[in-house]
Amino acid sequence: MNIAWLKRLPCGSVRENAPLAKRTWLKVGGAAQVLFIPEDAKDLALVLRQYPVDAPLFCLGVGSNTLIRDGGITALVVQLGGGFAEIHQLDGHRLQTGARGRSVQVAKKAAEWGLGGLSFLAGIPGSIGGALAMNAGAYGGEIFDQLESIQWMDRGGVIHHLPKSELEHGYRHCGLKEGIFISAVFCCPCRVPAELQAEIAAVQQRRAETQPVGVATGGSTFVNPMQDSPITGDRRHAWQWIDAAGCRGMRVGGAEISEKHCNFMINAGGASAADFEILAETVRERVRAQFGIELQWEIRREGIPARHEAESV
Numbered sequence: 001m002n003i004a005w006l007k008r009l010p011c012g013s014v015r016e017n018a019p020l021a022k023r024t025w026l027k028v029g030g031a032a033q034v035l036f037i038p039e040d041a042k043d044l045a046l047v048l049r050q051y052p053v054d055a056p057l058f059c060l061g062v063g064s065n066t067l068i069r070d071g072g073i074t075a076l077v078v079q080l081g082g083g084f085a086e087i088h089q090l091d092g093h094r095l096q097t098g099a100r101g102r103s104v105q106v107a108k109k110a111a112e113w114g115l116g117g118l119s120f121l122a123g124i125p126g127s128i129g130g131a132l133a134m135n136a137g138a139y140g141g142e143i144f145d146q147l148e149s150i151q152w153m154d155r156g157g158v159i160h161h162l163p164k165s166e167l168e169h170g171y172r173h174c175g176l177k178e179g180i181f182i183s184a185v186f187c188c189p190c191r192v193p194a195e196l197q198a199e200i201a202a203v204q205q206r207r208a209e210t211q212p213v214g215v216a217t218g219g220s221t222f223v224n225p226m227q228d229s230p231i232t233g234d235r236r237h238a239w240q241w242i243d244a245a246g247c248r249g250m251r252v253g254g255a256e257i258s259e260k261h262c263n264f265m266i267n268a269g270g271a272s273a274a275d276f277e278i279l280a281e282t283v284r285e286r287v288r289a290q291f292g293i294e295l296q297w298e299i300r301r302e303g304i305p306a307r308h309e310a311e312s313v
């Protein structure tokens with residue numbers, strides 16, 4: 001990719017061969033061929049207007065749901081910069097946040113302003129853009145519940161405004177495929193701030209009790225299956241199938257199935273992206289063989305395997 005033109009534009013930060021591991025929660029993976037960090041929508045539009053619509057592009061949020069493969073990403077990787085992180089109260093019911101706003105911060109600001117329905121976001125470590133793309137949720141709530149509208153930019157650099165009703169979404173799924181979320185407006189019921197702050201504390205305490213904290217992890221590896229097992233006849237959460245298949249604590253290289261929550265993989269030290277993929281595929285195979293359940297990845301996998309792996313296939 002020739003990026004001389006990109007380097008000449010006054011458009012935020014542009015880096016070639018930029019390591020991505022430290023920009024993800026699993027702390028593995030290779031480099032971005034080009035990493036572009038626009039400070040604001042003007043920067044982003046300037047580049048998208050000139051970057052061919054069919055050339056490879058990947059938008060990284062804050063990497064809490066993404067496994068970057070060891071060979072890196074051969075694409076323009078866009079990570080929204082600080083100008084997309086602002087969170088404002090619009091009126092007594094509504095707040096607006098940039099797509100780089102952190103879900104935890106949105107929950108805290110909403111509580112401060114007495115805006116209810118967003119406390120569950122305090123347990124989700126990603127950005128609002130990533131939460132929209134994943135339709136992130138927890139404890140019975142999901143990001144689309146209080147969503148009023150979004151703004152997104154298409155590959156030609158044009159901004160579109162969409163009400164929630166025009167954005168297809170489902171469990172851990174959102175219909176926007178080719179664009180970049182840039183902001184969102186939430187419409188919330190009025191609540192007492194102290195009650196919301198107590199909800200946030202409860203969410204965070206529950207997390208600390210049930211999930212690995214202080215270690216590199218990508219959150220839930222698999223979505224919860226929606227079908228019954230043809231073998232046992234019942235329906236369970238992904239972690240229950242993984243546990244029943246005897247995979248708790250299983251390890252490949254530095255990648256490990258968490259003892260604390262076995263739908264979480266952790267980087268126990270020195271893991272590669274390949275370790276994580278081999279571990280998770282082994283788990284899938286065991287669950288399929290024992291229970292006839294096809295676990296589906298929730299973590300998004302991006303990029304290419306390390307060169308020596310690709311050559312040995």
Ligand SMILES: Cc1cc2nc3c(=O)[nH]c(=O)nc-3n(C[C@H](O)[C@H](O)[C@H](O)COP(=O)(O)OP(=O)(O)OC[C@H]3O[C@@H](n4cnc5c(N)ncnc54)[C@H](O)[C@@H]3O)c2cc1C
Nearest residue numbers: 061062063064065066126127129130131133136137181219
């Ligand atoms: C400890 C831990 C706990 C977690 N708990 C939960 C949970 O309870 N519930 C839950 O749903 N998830 C959970 N997650 C997963 C993750 O935090 C969410 O999916 C989060 O919303 C992802 O946001 P991100 O910015 O990290 O996205 P990334 O991982 O960076 O990206 C995820 C996807 O979103 C896309 N994307 C990111 N930003 C944009 C944008 N601006 N426009 C378009 N597409 C974009 C990316 O291209 C990618 O496909 C957890 C993760 C961890 C590490």
